[in-house]
Amino acid sequence: MSDFPFLTTLGVIPLVGAAVVSLLPKGSARLAKPVALGFSLLTLVVGIVAATQFKTGGGQPQFQLTETHSWIPQFGVSYALGVDGMALALILMSLVLVPISLLAAWNDVPEGGRREQTYFALLLVLETFMVGAFAATDVFLFYVFFEAMLIPVYFLIGLYGGPRRQYAAVKFLLFSLFGGLIMLVAVIALYQQGPGGDHGFLVSTLTGLHMSASTERLLFVGFFIAFAIKAPMWPVHTWLPDAASESKPAVAVLLVGVLDKVGTFGMIRFCLQLFPEASKWATPVVIILALVSIVYAAIAAIGQNDMMRLIAYTSVSHFGFIVLGIFAVTQTSLIGSELYMVNHGFTTAALFLFAGFLIVRGKSKNITDYGGWQRITPVLGGVFLIAGLSGLALPGLNSFVSEFLVMIGTFQRYQVAGGIAVVGVVLAALYVLLMVKNVMTGPKPQLVAGPDGTLALGDDGKRPHTGVTDTLFDEPDTRIQDIPAEAKVRGSSIRDLDLREKTVAGVLVAILVVLGFFPKPALDLLRPAVSQTLHHVGVDDPSPHADANPEGSSK
Template sequence: MSDFPWLTTLGVIPLVGAAVVALLPKGATRNVRPIALAFSLLTLVVGIVAATQFKTSGDNPQFQLAETHSWIPQFGVSYAVGVDGMALSLILMSLVLVPISLLAAWNDIPEGGRRQQSYFALLLVLETFMVGVFAATDVFLFYVFFEAMLIPVYFLIGMFGGPRRQYAAVKFLLFSLFGGLIMLVAVIALYQQGPGGDHGFLVNSLTGLHMSESTERLLFVGFFIAFAIKAPMWPVHTWLPDAASEAKPAVAVLLVGVLDKVGTFGMIRFCLQLFPDASKWATPVVIILAVISIIYAAIAAIGQNDMMRLIAYTSVSHFGLIVLGIFAVTQTSVIGSQLYMVNHGITTAALFLFAGFLIMRGKSKNITDYGGWQRTTPVLAGVSLVAGLSALSLPGLNSFISEFLVLIGTFERYPVAAGISVVAVVLAALYILLMYKNIFTGPKQQLVAAPDGTLAMAGVNGQGGRPSTGVTKTLFDEPDTDIADIPAEAKVRGSAIRDLDVREKTVAGVLIAIMLFLGFFPKPALDLLKPAVRDTLQHVNVHDPAPHAGVTTEGSSK
């Protein structure tokens, strides 16, 4: 089974699924959602089987499950894929999040027909590109997948997003294309520095090259700018809040939870491995940018009223921590950053999807349009609290161990940067707990008549309990009015605010189970990542700083 093309199969299955979904005849469009879900689950099963073939012990090559085929030999381009522990963990995270997102997006396009087919087909195409970008071991192939991901995301935002979807989609595309074009120049220049030949773009062929100091630094900058935009880091982060706010929650999950990891993944795979000396040269500036991202984005999150923008800003802050751990280049910080990429994907998925469940019920993204929802939707309130606690790195949940490793690993080499970054822990508690308080605590909402005649909850904005924007008439003035007390003649079909249904509870249950598992038992993930960390440190040729505690050579305290 070791010769089986596992990674190619992982990319082909969702692509076939996308074709099946897109080509369904008009009379069979009711099967779009279950077919898309079935293909994503099949991909996950194959991915789990492939992961069992990966060896974490013994003397193994950097890339396993590898395939290499000549693609454009005249230009040295190969179809070459393979994974180390970092790439495999991100692929598995992607394969888990896609079916969860599809299940959460079940009613995103309720009208069915071609529009629904396009939506679910694009999500499956995106899954193929996500597998490809993490598995590529040919730099040019990586670039192809890096840019190809823009296409389905652009249409998923621009066709199916909110009122400002076109602006958000174009802004996302322009930022990404700008970074991609700079990286393309660097990719071509890097090839010119390498040995050339039919497989001249292979990562292994381009590792350890002897370049002039100025050339290596320029190539590093070309790659780093593209990855900083994708990550995203301050000050090239501004596309993310707009894109995440306008996208459907399921699209926001894959955008922020998976696609943005390509930026931090690329910093490790390409910036550190291919340009080790330039990485050391740029480290002081990168550390400063990372610290600014951490603090600035956390403060910006506190001031957001749009809950989707708030979650997006929290991700900018968390990405700053990941970059900080990468460029601190200690064993502890790098393994913390790699684990953080996985944990952030799970936590962010929960935050965006649970916010989407809330928005579907409350018809508003504004935090001030809510209040007291824990009395009406206790299960939604409970799972949202767990997701929020994970985002603020509560011990026992998945994010804690990765954030802890990043901070203590960074402290070994850059104690000042680590000390400033610790402030983000306090800020995270503020933006998460304030959001939860304003949405879910307080008195029950008033019931109001919406313009279309249905009943809905009125938002309490803290200024006398005024109804939400767009409300035309209050049906009940008492805040404690319950849905059960509505006269039969006043009830409108589908208007009552209900708690999570079975499908939504399944989504929440799977995500919370993963949070708890990685929170209490992170060893399997750490064991998978350790060889990748070892390879990274070998390429950069950096060793952990000596302990600060005074110890004699005999081991006794001074």
């Protein structure tokens, strides 16, 4: 069964699902959601079966489940797929998050019809491209998937996002295209440095090339800029808060939780493996950028009133930790960064989706429009707290293990950088706990709702000036007693999570807890990939009693 094309199948199933969802007759549009969910679950099942064929013992080749076919032989381009432990872990994370996101997005497009079909079809197309990007072992094929992911995301933001969706979608597209075009030049130049031939773009063919120092550095910069934009790192991060804030929560999950990982994945797969000497040369600058990302984004998160923007800024900070661990280039920091990529995907999904559940009920993204919601939606309040605690890396939850490994590994080689990064850990506790406090704690809010379900919050008999969407009140001084009795409800009438939402929350919380208490299977899967990376870079872990050496110790 090891010869079965698992990776191609993982890409084809959601693509077929997208076609089926799109072609449903008008009278059957209501089937779009269950059909899309069914195809995503089938993809997950095939992914799990594929994972059982992956061997984690010693002596295995770098890539397993490989498929290699000549695609454009005149240009040396192959249709080549394969996974190591890192790629497999990220693919499995993606396959789990897609059905969770689809279930959470059940009511994202209430008008139904073709518009709803297109929305769910685009999510499935995006799944195909995500799998392709993580599985590609041909550099040009990777570039194709890297750019193709922009198409469904652009339409998901631009057609279904918030009031500033067009601005956010165009900004996302321009930033990504800029990075992609620079990388394309570097991809072509890299091919010219290799031996060429029908399979001249294979990662295995381009690994270990002998290049001049200046050429290797230029190629490294070309790849790194594209990955830094995608990651996103300061100062090319500004597209992310806009895109995440204007997206539907399910789209934000796949954008920040999965697509952005292609950036940090690419730094390990291509920057470190193909350009090891240039990676060492660039390490001081990259570490400074990572530290700025950690601290700046954490401070920016504290100042946000928009919940979705706050979560987006926390992700910029977390990506700083991931990049710091990558370029510290120790076994502990690298395995911590790879695990961080997986854990961050699930933590971000929980934060975005639970915030989305709250926004559906409160009709506002602004933190100041809330307070005391733990008293009227206790289940939502509880899972929101757990997601927040995972975001600040509380021991016992998934993020703690990966963040701890990154910090320990960084301290092994760069004590000063590790000390600065600790500031980000402290600030994370501040922005998460402040958000949870301001949204969930306090006195029970009083609510007035009209027949259309719009809400106003307050307990003084007047409409509060908080920006909460409300069509019941035309004048700020309209009093509650002036509203018809049948339009009045108290806070207890706001429903807590329903069965569908509890299913989403239960799965995510279970993952956060299991990966927090039992990360060993994930670490065992990732460890061989880390060893391969260290071998390609040519560095050893520093001696526990040796002085830190910024260049690493050569083998």
